[in-house]
Amino acid sequence: MNAAAITPARPAAFSKAGALALVGGGFLLFLAMLWLIGSGAELGGSGNRGEGHAAANGLNGYSGLVRLVEAQGYAVERSRSRAGLATNGLLVLAPPHAADADAVADILTSRVYQGPTLLIVPKWQASAPGQNMSPEARGAFKRGWVTLEGTLPARWAEDLPAPYTFTHTPYPKDAVEVAQGAISAPLVPAPPQSRWRGMGRAGKLPTPAMTFAVRDPGQAQQPLITDPDGRVLAFSVTPQQGGKADPDAYPVIVLAEPDLANNYGLADPARAAAAIALVDALTDDGEIEEVTFDMTMNGFGASENLLTLAFRPPFLAATLSLLAALLIVGWRAFLRFGPAAAPAGPDIAFGKRQLITNGAGLILRARRFGLLGRPYAALAARRIADRLGLARAEAAAIDSALARRLPQEEPFTARAARLEAARTPADLVAAARNLDDLATRLTERPR
Structure with a gap:
């Protein structure tokens, strides 16, 4: 080896x-x-870039409403998937100014028999702090804060189908100047803050600039919150069937004045109470426990x-x-795997062992044990003849020489015949050992 x-x-x-x-x-x-x-999930930031959505912390955002609703015991979710629009709970929509009227209409009509909806119409034009601000003013801004640049009515409201259609209108007509403070010049008295009442409460809006809904007289739209002059700030819509309210349809509340629910408006307890009253009215005072704030219409949709x-x-x-x-x-x-080991050269002995193992496995599988006796007897004859000093491995010559060398031992021919006649593994092993013992004794020195 x-x-x-x-x-x-x-x-x-x-x-x-x-x-x-x-x-x-x-x-x-x-x-x-x-x-x-x-x-x-978003990795590029929080999305606080001046938009009015459920994750925005600016004045026109609704992150405060999300926390307020959650504090009332509702299960709140900010949905970035279109699948969230199919919720059976309350769905809060806050489309931007550039929203598609058909997309808003599809959502409202698809939820008639699915769940209630709160539609908050946008009002403010907002942006991040500009470069023209002083460093001190910019330093006072926190992450997500915005500057309000004036009001802008949502034109897509006029393109909604019945019974949801209305005209979104600013008040006063120069509301942009009111919001920017141009009217509050020293010689011109500042207009008073707009007031509101409804849902069992009353108060003031945060600014004189206001937006309201001019309703279609032929539609089933019920005012919920108005100003002292009767301008509608929020109204409910109940789909009808055959000229009567459909009892199986879920209501929709349209909030035309978002300052009653955005971060700007929730600074006042009365306005915060009105916002919760609108949510409770849509959920039957808590009978519906889930509230979903949609963000897909604000550009945060995630595809499946x-x-x-x-x-x-x-x-x-x-x-x-x-x-x-x-x-x-x-x-x-x-x-x-254990520690690695590298062989120094080819393992020839392993090849021989594998060859013998394969041959033995083949004979064992074929069960041809009778084929092993004669070849092994011939190998043993050559080995014994060599140890007896004979030139040829003939059975008669081996017996004669063995009788002279070890007269008391059994003749070789008898041992070889027993090996050739063996047919079971046990008989083969016993006969082969008998021949091996004879070869071993021939190598022993006489005592």
Whole structure:
């Protein structure tokens, strides 16, 4: 046997603990990436860029309304998916000025028998702090704060279908100048703040600039909040069937004056109470427990993809099972291999052993044990003849020489005949050992 020298390989660059930490950390980061892609989370910022939506912290935003509704015990969700529009709970819509009237109409009509809706119409033109502001003024602004540049009615309200259509109108007509403070010049008295009343409450709006709804007289629109002159700031719409209110239809409340619900308006307790009263009216005083604030109409929609579905029931169970299987496979692969070893040369003996093993396995599988006796007897005859000093491995010559050398031993021919006649593995092994014992005794020195 040519034993091959085995030399240890170089020490590993990382210890077992270090390799496990690298693999585990990379796996966790990969899972985090999958989750972020699947959930549609934003990595580019908070979205506070002057828009009026449920995540905006500016005066025209509705993050305060989200927190206020949540504090009332409602289950609140900010939805960035179109699937959130199909909620059976209260849906709060706050479309921007550039919204598509058809898109708003599709949502309102699709929810007639699905759930109540609160439609907040935009009013303010807002932007982030400009570069022309002094450093002191810019330093006072917090993240997400905006500057109000004036009011602008929502033109898409006129294009809504019946019974939701109305005309969004500013008051006074020069409301842009009122909002910017141009009317409050020293020689011109500042207009008084607009007042409101409704839902069992009353108060003042934060600025003289106001927007209201001019309703269609032929539509089923019920005023809820007005100013002292009868201008409608909020009204409810109940779809009709056959000229009568449909009892199975869910109501819609349109808030034409958003200062009753945005961050600017919620600074006043009376206006905050009115906003909650509108929510309670749509949820039947808490009978509906879920409130969804839609953000897809403000440009925060996330499209559905396979990763999104993989992290939602019922596919979440399969995803977790697959991840567990990957962890088990990785752990087994990590523990399977011991220290690396590099052979110094070819292992010839291993090839011989493998050849013998394969041949023995073939005979064992074919169960042709009778074929082993005669070849092994011939091999034993050559070995014994060599030890007796004979030129040829003939059975008669071996018996004659063996009788002279070891007269008390059984003749070779009898042993070989017993081996050739064997048919079971046990008989073959016993007969082969008998021949091997004879060859061993011929190598022993006489005592």
